[in-house]
Amino acid sequence: EEDGGGQAPAAEAAGFVASTVPEIEMLLGASEEYAASIPRGASNPFADVLYGVPISAPKLARIDALLHKFGGGAQIHVLIDHPSQLEICERYVERSRMSHDMARGGGTVSPDTSPYFTAFLKLDAGYHRAGVPPAQSGLELATKLMTSKSVKLRGVYTHCGHSYNATTAAELDDIARDDLDTSRKFLRDLTRHMQSIGWGEYANLRVPRLILSVGSTPSLFHHRRSSSPSGGGGGSDDDDDDDGDTANLELHPGNYALFDRQQIHLGSCRHESDVAGTILAAVIGHYPDRNTILLDAGALALSKDSTPQGGTCSIAGREDLVCLSTSQEVTVVGMKCNRPDGGGTFPFDDFPLGSKVRLLPNHSCLSAACFDRYHVVDEDEEALLLASADDGGGKKKLEDVEVVDTWTPARGW
Amino acid sequence: EEDGGGQAPAAEAAGFVASTVPEIEMLLGASEEYAASIPRGASNPFADVLYGVPISAPKLARIDALLHKFGGGAQIHVLIDHPSQLEICERYVERSRMSHDMARGGGTVSPDTSPYFTAFLKLDAGYHRAGVPPAQSGLELATKLMTSKSVKLRGVYTHCGHSYNATTAAELDDIARDDLDTSRKFLRDLTRHMQSIGWGEYANLRVPRLILSVGSTPSLFHHRRSSSPSGGGGGSDDDDDDDGDTANLELHPGNYALFDRQQIHLGSCRHESDVAGTILAAVIGHYPDRNTILLDAGALALSKDSTPQGGTCSIAGREDLVCLSTSQEVTVVGMKCNRPDGGGTFPFDDFPLGSKVRLLPNHSCLSAACFDRYHVVDEDEEALLLASADDGGGKKKLEDVEVVDTWTPARGW
Structure with missing residues (x-):
């Protein structure tokens, strides 16, 4: 909040x-x-x-x-x-x-x-x-x-x-x-x-x-x-x-500890790497007929909060993609810009079925409230992840990153 | 969902x-x-x-x-x-x-x-x-x-x-x-x-x-x-x-069991009384300077889902009021229509501090997912409640309604 x-x-x-x-x-x-x-x-x-x-x-x-x-x-x-x-x-x-x-x-x-x-x-x-x-x-x-x-x-x-x-x-x-x-x-x-x-x-x-x-x-x-x-x-x-x-x-800057997409938009922070709370999601669907993929994180993990730059969340390191819609358990991801001729193909090879992506929430307070535990990752691991993303991925898989601690939040009100 | x-x-x-x-x-x-x-x-x-x-x-x-x-x-x-x-x-x-x-x-x-x-x-x-x-x-x-x-x-x-x-x-x-x-x-x-x-x-x-x-x-x-x-x-x-x-x-009509404000809008059901899942909230603030009250139910109880008729939720039996904004723990309620001269006064006397209201969610699936138990109320009690609301309230307090059962939902995914 x-x-x-x-x-x-x-x-x-x-x-x-x-x-x-x-x-x-x-x-x-x-x-x-x-x-x-x-x-x-x-x-x-x-x-x-x-x-x-x-x-x-x-x-x-x-x-x-x-x-x-x-x-x-x-x-x-x-x-x-x-x-x-x-x-x-x-x-x-x-x-x-x-x-x-x-x-x-x-x-x-x-x-x-x-x-x-x-x-x-x-x-x-x-x-x-x-x-x-x-x-x-x-x-x-x-x-x-x-x-x-x-x-x-x-x-x-x-x-x-x-x-x-x-x-x-x-x-x-x-x-x-x-x-x-x-x-x-x-x-x-x-x-x-x-x-x-x-x-x-x-x-x-x-x-x-x-x-x-x-x-x-x-x-x-x-x-x-x-x-x-x-x-x-x-x-x-x-x-x-x-x-x-x-x-x-x-x-009392309540969102300062985590930041999120809205805070990037507002200039409270600048980069994706400033956002400390992200959601790990898996790719569970490929739809070549309409150039989209499906992720297994929905409103139960992200909330339905919106932010002025649009999109229901974003995939870390992939400014070329947009999260088009989020329903209760799943999120549909598409391409931000099709080619001028209306063509273009979703980079399916970067997202095999079962692979993991890191999602930046629109509003980290509401998204954090969806979970009953947080996996804490070391800053160096984080840097490694981002380096991998810059290189097109593949250096280190998200699911192989070492979890150094697990935090249990207060729930309910 | x-x-x-x-x-x-x-x-x-x-x-x-x-x-x-x-x-x-x-x-x-x-x-x-x-x-x-x-x-x-x-x-x-x-x-x-x-x-x-x-x-x-x-x-x-x-x-x-x-x-x-x-x-x-x-x-x-x-x-x-x-x-x-x-x-x-x-x-x-x-x-x-x-x-x-x-x-x-x-x-x-x-x-x-x-x-x-x-x-x-x-x-x-x-x-x-x-x-x-x-x-x-x-x-x-x-x-x-x-x-x-x-x-x-x-x-x-x-x-x-x-x-x-x-x-x-x-x-x-x-x-x-x-x-x-x-x-x-x-x-x-x-x-x-x-x-x-x-x-x-x-x-x-x-x-x-x-x-x-x-x-x-x-x-x-x-x-x-x-x-x-x-x-x-x-x-x-x-x-x-x-x-x-x-x-x-x-x-497979997944929302049929509960309905919500969106389903009223879509014509899937007609009346507030068709909505089987509502949220009991307490009045915790009165703001005479701006004709609003504050409720202790926020996005953690209602989700941030929207519906075409506007409002972040609605108070059962009070079509004269509108839920203006919902943040994580609270909701601000105002008057739907001020008088043509810009005047009008919020009916504060109907909502003493500490009194309870029944909220209809925009999307019952997401709102139900916020809770770890549901209190089941008998249909006759429900009818009694609505009768009280029609009479301007006071016959039976919401918090005095008999809970005939408590259900525990499946959580997580």
């Missing part, structure tokens, strides 16, 4: 964004392994996870169960973009404290009244999927979060998913700058709003400590450019100048 | 089409349960399965393992549309017989030389996904299959998947008729071809016994119409008249 997997450079902000509860559980499991390998007290990014979907009551109960399972070292932050979600958290904490008091004999107030859950406020910075607008309703919700006895506000979160519709680098520069400007301006507005209702001193102390979590994979490399003096002009920042402070800044 | 799940009316042709090896294993498991409930020797459709994807060597080995596991009662037919696939089968049988002879002491020829695998020949009837053309290359491959010592040809198979692009009932009539005509004409041509090369007597005996397996869900109800005298004119049948014989005819 576009929101997933962000890990920030600053020590305080380091952590992960998860899109599902099983992902959180996997990360917290990893945090225990990781903790054993680092000095006591050192920062552990695996133990600091934001659940990046607006919180609901059933998910909150599952998150609380994970907090209990993994103990005091684990932090799971919830995402809030509506007052009712804060009420869900507050009711949950109230009931927990009551049942805790009951268990202790009842009657007395529990001494532990410090905030129980930590939260990010989701702001809508123009993508219009989730998020409260960075206007009056957003300021009121943020103030409620800042003053809640059950929830501690840790930061504000935006996802500029509209970057996926950008067609030029200049547009991405603008989106990256607006994304960050929206959050910075919101925090200034929040301080003023809280000052106006008598919480000024508290706001002065707490607001500067909030984390700004912004970004998307397509806009990732456009933040540096737009934060330079020459690139920063003409922004939406309508009063103060930014000081460029990035102490509490966190970027 | 479009090809899956066909079950024919005629006793001899009764059986299933599976799209994955795990599906075959599930069906054969069911066949053992079913066999215990029927008279000895009675027809058992679960024990008669076609693997509906062109066969490859790794899949053939898995199918052979299933044949051994489930014993003599089970039949698994393979699909062939290229001479190399027949060679794969023949080499496999040859190796099996050799190793069997070796185990018996070697030297002698195994007495069991009857065909080992049964197969359908996949014909391309115009969809151009898989299938050999019903021309000279198809006749030559069919003849090889008819005379193979390792494989027994059981029938010819077409899937008129281009029916999904039809826009009128008349087009579907034509596609259904052409689909069947293609297979019938092919069998007549096959008899003549085999007569011309000295296999006439054999062809006269065997060809009439071949099964014709045709169809698709959109064309299902157009077969009856196009086989009537008035509807049968103008077909592609260029010589003999059809006698309308359906003794060996098998239809």
Whole structure:
């Protein structure tokens, strides 16, 4: 998912964004392994996870169960973009404290009244999927979060998913700058709003400590450019100048770890070899009458997601071919360009029945979610593969490449 | 998948089409349960399965393992549309017989030389996904299959998947008729071809016994119409008249068991209540500034498949709303029509945070493949639900509906 997997450079902000509860559980499991390998007290990014979907009551109960399972070292932050979600958290904490008091004999107030859950406020910075607008309703919700006895506000979160519709680098520069400007301006507005209702001193102390979590994979490399003096002009920042402070800044480019065909199109990466997640498929059909072949990977392996450059996926190293259609279990591959006279013959000899091809998915997040294990291949093997492809194949067969590890993903939600 | 799940009316042709090896294993498991409930020797459709994807060597080995596991009662037919696939089968049988002879002491020829695998020949009837053309290359491959010592040809198979692009009932009539005509004409041509090369007597005996397996869900109800005298004119049948014989005819409408939004569009079914597979989702966000809500079901539950009427899915009983976008874990829902003056307010009160909605998928095959269990609801409960929706909801909550059974699907491929 576009929101997933962000890990920030600053020590305080380091952590992960998860899109599902099983992902959180996997990360917290990893945090225990990781903790054993680092000095006591050192920062552990695996133990600091934001659940990046607006919180609901059933998910909150599952998150609380994970907090209990993994103990005091684990932090799971919830995402809030509506007052009712804060009420869900507050009711949950109230009931927990009551049942805790009951268990202790009842009657007395529990001494532990410090905030129980930590939260990010989701702001809508123009993508219009989730998020409260960075206007009056957003300021009121943020103030409620800042003053809640059950929830501690840790930061504000935006996802500029509209970057996926950008067609030029200049547009991405603008989106990256607006994304960050929206959050910075919101925090200034929040301080003023809280000052106006008598919480000024508290706001002065707490607001500067909030984390700004912004970004998307397509806009990732456009933040540096737009934060330079020459690139920063003409922004939406309508009063103060930014000081460029990035102490509490966190970027969350969820697709960065794998990339895919869409990211090549968007310029997030350049080459097929930048795409780290590919699907091994077998050739199972030859159709000389219509110059196509059939592969045994379909929508169950690739998803049906599309990308502007067309094709349902692509075969690594074969820019002359196009994946014409993908149904549930199979994909039809044809030639990208027939000869001007309408002739031309599919290079069947390069793809004997039973041979393997490596497919680049349109959207690696959805394609990765189709599988219950990933085979990890060494970078040198990868280079060898590409060299083979450049030479027309044959040096080393795909199925002979050494698998150095097997990873098991979190599944479900 | 479009090809899956066909079950024919005629006793001899009764059986299933599976799209994955795990599906075959599930069906054969069911066949053992079913066999215990029927008279000895009675027809058992679960024990008669076609693997509906062109066969490859790794899949053939898995199918052979299933044949051994489930014993003599089970039949698994393979699909062939290229001479190399027949060679794969023949080499496999040859190796099996050799190793069997070796185990018996070697030297002698195994007495069991009857065909080992049964197969359908996949014909391309115009969809151009898989299938050999019903021309000279198809006749030559069919003849090889008819005379193979390792494989027994059981029938010819077409899937008129281009029916999904039809826009009128008349087009579907034509596609259904052409689909069947293609297979019938092919069998007549096959008899003549085999007569011309000295296999006439054999062809006269065997060809009439071949099964014709045709169809698709959109064309299902157009077969009856196009086989009537008035509807049968103008077909592609260029010589003999059809006698309308359906003794060996098998239809495989894979989507018929569930239907979906696309099938409503195509006229395969009419009403939302005809769609048997729906997804229960929760409302997790309200966005009054832009008149949308957020649901906790995304592409991991719905797939990214599209359908001509637009929308990434639809909410049962709410034709006033449209599912605007679906990302990995969430779906954004808005109003289908704003007021002419641009105003109008989303009916937030009908969808409190935490309430449940029932989603109709664009493509039920891909959506069903997202889940590891299905909750089965009684038809009366279903009627009750719809009545509640008609009354504006509130009579019975979706989450209170009684689940009468839970089904576990086959997964992977």
